[in-house]
Amino acid sequence: MVNLPIDSVLPELKNALHSRESAVLVAAPGAGKTTRVPLALLNEPWLLGRRILMLEPRRLAARSAARYMAALLGEQVGETVGYRVRMDTRVGPNTRIEVITEGVLTRLLQADPALEEVGLVIFDEFHERSLHADLGLALCLQSQSILREDLRILVMSATLEAKPVAALLNDAPVLSSDGRSFPVETCCIPRRIEGQMEPIVVRTVADALEKEEGDILVFLPGAGEIRRVEAGLAELKLGRHIHVAPLYGSLSREAQDKAIAPSKSGERKVVLATSIAETSLTVEGVRIVIDSGLMRVPRFSPRTGMTRLETVRVSRASADQRRGRAGRQAPGVCYRLWTEQDDRYLNPSSTPEILETDLIPLALELAAWGVSDPAELLWLNPPPASAFNQARELLIQLGALDEGGAITSHGRRMTELGLHPRLAHMVLKALPIRLGGLACELAALLGERDFFRNGVHAPEADIRLRMEALRSAGKIQGHKIDIAVCQRILSEANHWKAALGIAPKQETDDLDACGLLLAFAYPDRIAQRRENGRFLLRNGRGAAFARMQPLSSAPYLTAAELDDQGTESRIFLAAPVVLSDLEQHFGEQIEEDNVITWERQTQSVRARKQVRLGALLLKEMPLADPDPDDILVALLHGIAEEGLEILPWTKSARQFQQRLTFMHRFNSDWPDVADEALIVTLKGWLAPHLYGLKSRDDLQRLDMKAILETMISWEQRRELDTHVPTHFAVPSGSRIAIDYTSPESPILAVKLQEMFGLQETPRIARGRVPLTLHLLSPAQRPVQVTQDLASFWQNAYFEVKKDLKGRYPKHYWPDDPLCAEPTNRTRPRK
Known part of the structure; x- marks a missing residue:
């Protein structure tokens, strides 16, 4: 076995875990921590023959690490070393080391909070700070403190700031190891990229193939950019000995394995990868890294309750991790597609996912754990209160939590499915109405990226179009389709159908039910048409299609995917839903209100019975016998809104008001009847005279002077007439x-x-x-x-x-005005 830098630290690590329940290991990229540490600790006496769980942030890394360790033992995966990832498990009765993805740990903890058969939990690449990693560590720490004092916890990372983690682990010892890396020459571009990035990437790949030796690893933000760069490289006709291999999370296992496998003799490889290739695995043969400097991360908005993917600049830690890929096995070169000036302003590290992501899964998992307040657990960064409270409110709406925040039996079933809570709720609600199979297909489809490849012209937003393509094996006229994605969706859908025991013959197969199923998953995104393809969402937000399409005329729809830009979100995926289905399945959430308001258009009080689902007005009808007091309140509001000019002011009434205002200047005991004061005090002086009135026309019957006279006493009236x-x-x-x-x-x-x-x-x-x-x-x-x-x-x-x-010569202009006769005529009478 080849010596690796981590080997020198293993004795110290064994001693630390022999005497303490936790430790932190910081090891540079290439040190060998992922594959050497679990094997080194396998026979430690404190383990007592129990299993080791090692968490990896990605499925590809988990499978790769398990295969490599099994090979070191001369075994197949599933013997001493196995793995558990979503929809793929290779473990056996003799498995002692399980490499798992982080969501799997949560499931194991919920099933067995004490982890009785586990002696050590390793959190690998913890610096990525995924939501599941933070949650898994918080739950393990509580289990360790309450149920299992002998449970060991080891946190490993390449770029982690160790002190805060060590403090969280009860001042655990921190061990460090240098990595094994070769020198990497780093080159930045002289000027910022203007316009599209992909042509620059294609040109840089072509130059590197000509100037450098070895395989190339290109880091791009997402699958869309990978496809465009792949198409650009295909146009260059690089030669049969050069192979282009995409690498991203939603690819098939076979395609991912092909991308990380070593090139054959005489051949070269260009791997186009997302940040999936940043840590935990080695892409064999890479000597050249081309880094776009971008990555795609989810951003959750508590304001709208929606998550969107946002393209952001990588952190300093990520950029260094990417560069290190070129020096794993020999000297290499890294081309950074940003300037040296921009390089100086990179953030030191990425923001922890818990601070920016959708917290609905976290809130449900904590409720299932028996925790209603996140403060009961230990966190490096506690979840933001606003986002967490919003998540709980949605879970209450879904019936997963009761009003006190405790998990319900329905919520417990949702956690057992392992789907996002929205999708789990949809599937469970679909079962009794014989739509379970369709719901499984929808859940699998929503968990994947869109398989349409229509380039600039995006397909219609109707999700039924995707379902038709899915069921026709990708054959649908007018659209280019990623068949591999379709097959993966169908495979996952079949997995859920089998797990739930759904028999196709007993199912209702109606694609028009997609809108109702989406409404179960996204009740806050049920939408009602307004005009011109614009919609009002149940949560009060506006939404619209980017362009007019058949769905634009749907009276109601459910939006499954939106962005979070501006005042109106853009709808990417949706399906129509009929009002009768909403009334039948959301009856408990539909509210009836008597709404009595001032209507500016008719200048009158309007009394209506309204049936609403959140912000959506489903039905409206005249209110037969409205409460007079409610009419009075609405009329007063209308007067305040329109201003006092709506009242029938005569010259005499206005003068009386002005005389009272004059007296108020000299004596504050007199009422303040200036317009501003009268508006504020409408209820006190005007309300008693408004019963039975409903409109502007009715108001014209009022005697404003007589009403104002009621505001002063008889004595004040006499004083007013005498002195004013x-x-x-x-x-x-x-x-x-x-x-x-x-x-x-x-x-x-x-x-x-x-x-x-x-x-x-x-x-x-x-x-x-x-x-x-x-x-x-x-x-x-x-x-x-x-x-x-x-x-x-x-x-x-x-x-x-x-x-x-x-x-005016005809008029009377005396020389002595004090002795002259006053006149209202041209001249005094003779």
């Missing part, structure tokens, strides 16, 4: 209305000739406030504004007289 009069009798004998529009300075607008003989300015409010005189010309235009009439007669009158006499 409505009119003033001028010397000519005319009674002129006083304008109280401006409470600070009431106005008396009067023709100048009617004021002859009056020496002093008229006053109101017990003589405290002079009226502001607007002295008018015969044409009713102000020629002077004053509060000092005496001064006007002495000074300004003569200039005004000269001007007016020239313009």
